[in-house]
Amino acid sequence: MDLSSINWILLLASLMVAATPILLAGVGELVTERAGVLNLGVEGMMITGAICGFAIGVETNSAILGFVAAALAGAALSMLFGLLTQYLLSNQVATGLALTLFGLGLSALIGQGYIGIKGLEVAKIHIPLLSDIPVLGPILFRHDAMVYVSIFIVAGVWATLRYTRAGLILRAVGENHDAAHALGYKVVRIRLMAIAFGGACAGLGGAYLSLVRVPQWTEGMTAGAGWIALALVVFASWKPWRILIGAYLFGGLTVLQLNLQAAGMKVPVEYLAMSPYLVTILVLVIMSSGRGRAHLNAPAELGRSFHASS
Amino acid sequence: MIQLEKRPTPSKFWTWTTPVLAVALTMIAGGLMFALLGKNPFLAIKTIFYDPILGEFAFYYRGQLLVKAGPLILIAVGLAMGFKAGIWNIGAEGQYIMGAIVGAGVGLAFYPSDSPLILPAMILAGAIGGLLWAMIPAILKVKFSTNEILVSLLLVYVAEQIQAAMALGLLRNPDATGFPGSRNLAQWDASANLELIAGTGMHLGVVAALIAVIFAYILLSRHLMGFHIQLAGQSPKAARFGGVNPTRLVIFCMAISGALAGLAGLFEVTGPAGQISINFNSGYGFTAIIVAFLGRLHPIGILLAGLLMALTYIGGEAAQATLGIPAAAIQAFQGMLLFFLLGVDVLSNYRIRFLRKGVA
Numbered sequence: 001m002d003l004s005s006i007n008w009i010l011l012l013a014s015l016m017v018a019a020t021p022i023l024l025a026g027v028g029e030l031v032t033e034r035a036g037v038l039n040l041g042v043e044g045m046m047i048t049g050a051i052c053g054f055a056i057g058v059e060t061n062s063a064i065l066g067f068v069a070a071a072l073a074g075a076a077l078s079m080l081f082g083l084l085t086q087y088l089l090s091n092q093v094a095t096g097l098a099l100t101l102f103g104l105g106l107s108a109l110i111g112q113g114y115i116g117i118k119g120l121e122v123a124k125i126h127i128p129l130l131s132d133i134p135v136l137g138p139i140l141f142r143h144d145a146m147v148y149v150s151i152f153i154v155a156g157v158w159a160t161l162r163y164t165r166a167g168l169i170l171r172a173v174g175e176n177h178d179a180a181h182a183l184g185y186k187v188v189r190i191r192l193m194a195i196a197f198g199g200a201c202a203g204l205g206g207a208y209l210s211l212v213r214v215p216q217w218t219e220g221m222t223a224g225a226g227w228i229a230l231a232l233v234v235f236a237s238w239k240p241w242r243i244l245i246g247a248y249l250f251g252g253l254t255v256l257q258l259n260l261q262a263a264g265m266k267v268p269v270e271y272l273a274m275s276p277y278l279v280t281i282l283v284l285v286i287m288s289s290g291r292g293r294a295h296l297n298a299p300a301e302l303g304r305s306f307h308a309s310s
Numbered sequence: 311m312i313q314l315e316k317r318p319t320p321s322k323f324w325t326w327t328t329p330v331l332a333v334a335l336t337m338i339a340g341g342l343m344f345a346l347l348g349k350n351p352f353l354a355i356k357t358i359f360y361d362p363i364l365g366e367f368a369f370y371y372r373g374q375l376l377v378k379a380g381p382l383i384l385i386a387v388g389l390a391m392g393f394k395a396g397i398w399n400i401g402a403e404g405q406y407i408m409g410a411i412v413g414a415g416v417g418l419a420f421y422p423s424d425s426p427l428i429l430p431a432m433i434l435a436g437a438i439g440g441l442l443w444a445m446i447p448a449i450l451k452v453k454f455s456t457n458e459i460l461v462s463l464l465l466v467y468v469a470e471q472i473q474a475a476m477a478l479g480l481l482r483n484p485d486a487t488g489f490p491g492s493r494n495l496a497q498w499d500a501s502a503n504l505e506l507i508a509g510t511g512m513h514l515g516v517v518a519a520l521i522a523v524i525f526a527y528i529l530l531s532r533h534l535m536g537f538h539i540q541l542a543g544q545s546p547k548a549a550r551f552g553g554v555n556p557t558r559l560v561i562f563c564m565a566i567s568g569a570l571a572g573l574a575g576l577f578e579v580t581g582p583a584g585q586i587s588i589n590f591n592s593g594y595g596f597t598a599i600i601v602a603f604l605g606r607l608h609p610i611g612i613l614l615a616g617l618l619m620a621l622t623y624i625g626g627e628a629a630q631a632t633l634g635i636p637a638a639a640i641q642a643f644q645g646m647l648l649f650f651l652l653g654v655d656v657l658s659n660y661r662i663r664f665l666r667k668g669v670a
Contacts, residue, residue, distance in 0.1 A: 040459065080649065089314070089660065090652040093398055093459065097599055098652060102645025108638030219638075224467045231460050270475035277464045281450075284461060289454035307316065 011255050013138045016147050019251025021205040023150050025229035026243045028201020035194035036174035036301035040096025041081050043226025044103020045199050046206035049074040051111040053207025054217045063122045067207050074203020075196045082195040086188045089305045108219045119215030158240035174299035177306040187306045231280045237297040314660040324658035332651035340643045349633050358625030371624050373511035377582050378623045380516035381574035383616035385598035387522045388567030390607040395542040397563045401462030402571040403595025404469035405440040409572020410579040411476050412439025414586050417501045428500040440572015441565050448564035452557045477588045491587040495580045503581035515577025526609040600648045
């Protein structure tokens with residue numbers, strides 16, 4: 001293996017790109033879970049967002065319209081989950097799984113005509129001065145706009161949850177829905193909004209894969225990214241900034257693994273390719289045991305249905 | 311205004327009516343989907359649900375029915391036990407793969423022997439392979455309270471990579487030129503899992519599925535462990551006061567579901583699939599989740615649901631061949647079924663009251 005063949009600046013630069021899909025999906029799921037709803041359909045919403053974003057992006061030749069379509073598609077699909085879990089009071093785990101299975105089928109169906117079609121060129125932003133800094137410039141300041149949008153979303157979520165009345169109400173609904181209901185908050189409506197936000201973010205994350213990262217459409221291209229995003233929320237102990245850290249650590253690992261493959265490390269490609277999943281499991285174990293005790297930070301009503309008896 | 315009133319116990323009538331209702335609703339929604347694809351919806355539904363059993367070419371399809379239903383039922387019976395107790399093993403696909411790999415590996419180690427003990431040894435190894443793979447999330451849950459949903463699911467992707475590595479490396483057929491994949495196990499007499507009655511599709515895996523259904527039925531209705539499973543699912547608090555050991559329950563449910571999924575994989579690789587290839591798995595582990603719910607987590611229900619789901623597979627293939635309906639549409643169709651099922655389930659758990667405005 002030739003480690004010197006790896007360009008470390010390029011590796012660090014691609015880290016942010018590799019992290020953005022799970023960052024977007026993760027922060028969306030975080031908001032959903034803070035409202036007390038466990039939506040296991042992230043994978044299904046991501047892949048649907050990926051194909052809808054790609055299809056609209058290619059048809060209109062506009063990445064922006066593609067991302068908008070992906071967010072709408074993700075939100076629409078999440079509303080299916082919302083309708084079932086919030087109004088028909090179905091089991092959230094089972095419904096989330098159904099959403100993933102359905103999303104995988106639906107995306108493959110929509111995507112039939114788009115296999116092998118070349119994606120768009122999404123322009124990189126050039127910020128005067130900042131982009132020209134040696135080393136740091138290419139790593140931090142020469143990406144496409146979505147990378148920065150995702151960071152803004154994280155900052156926005158953090159500020160909203162921490163400093164605004166809306167964020168407080170959202171947390172109240174997630175911690176104790178009966179009390180929130182007694183105070184006169186519309187639990188179901190608030191949860192639906194949180195679910196829709198989660199769906200839109202997952203859709204954006206998926207579209208980032210198909211429009212920027214790959215950029216192409218292949219069936220099942222999310223390859224577990226949605227599940228990794230769910231694990232990311234546990235890793236982050238339901239705190240927005242930690243999602244950012246987790247996503248970038250994970251992105252770093254992914255690009256390192258890809259670079260090792262390219263550098264010809266004497267391990268079959270398959271074993272390197274499974275490393276992201278193994279590391280995610282390891283992180284889950286560390287976070288859920290010992291001092292970490294992730295579940296102590298989990299919203300108290302996570303996964304429970306709300307049914308007002310009167 | 312419509313109001314939902316929780317029933318003290320789920321309605322018996324609706325519990326068994328809702329799956330039928332869900333299937334009917336799925337046919338309507340699926341018909342709409344097929345119509346959107348520009349196909350005749352009535353013809354499509356008939357091709358999927360009627361032709362494989364009673365149509366002109368049914369003699370060909372009927373045998374396939376059991377071949378597809380076998381693994382689905384085998385896996386779903388195991389999963390249902392866990393689901394009943396609130397233990398979510400959703401990584402059956404991975405356990406299925408590992409069962410097939412370990413079983414095939416044990417068999418191929420003795421190639422080209424013709425000992426009659428080889429298939430039994432492979433069956434045992436397949437079950438153990440699936441069981442051990444399921445023990446990873448089980449032990450992590452028990453020891454570190456790690457979420458078993460995420461771990462079992464992530465392990466599916468790991469298993470898929472191991473499968474690819476095996477097909478290209480360790481288990482690769484040394485006599486083959488070029489193509490990745492193991493020796494054909496269905497063509498090696500010592501390991502072949504052949505049709506027991508010609509033309510029916512009845513192979514050992516189908517027999518195992520039927521035995522599993524019977525055992526699961528007895529376990530759930532007659533055995534203390536079955537009672538503990540039901541109790542833990544319906545009221546975790548009562549279960550703890552009643553002396554149910556949650557650790558044992560998790561290990562037990564994961565072990566059973568893992569072993570059965572491993573068996574399903576082994577029977578598939580020695581029979582219908584024939585070899586370990588890069589993508590030998592076909593999603594049975596995920597479809598079995600739908601089967602388990604459609605069968606109301608009840609062994610007999612799962613038997614019927616497995617047959618129905620197998621029908622959508624075969625009918626889907628027929629619709630693909632004759633009407634050009636894409637395979638993905640069938641996948642979406644199956645996902646829809648689970649949605650409708652979970653949706654109409656509200657009828658069995660809640661009573662619907664129509665109130666006039668202002669009365670409250």
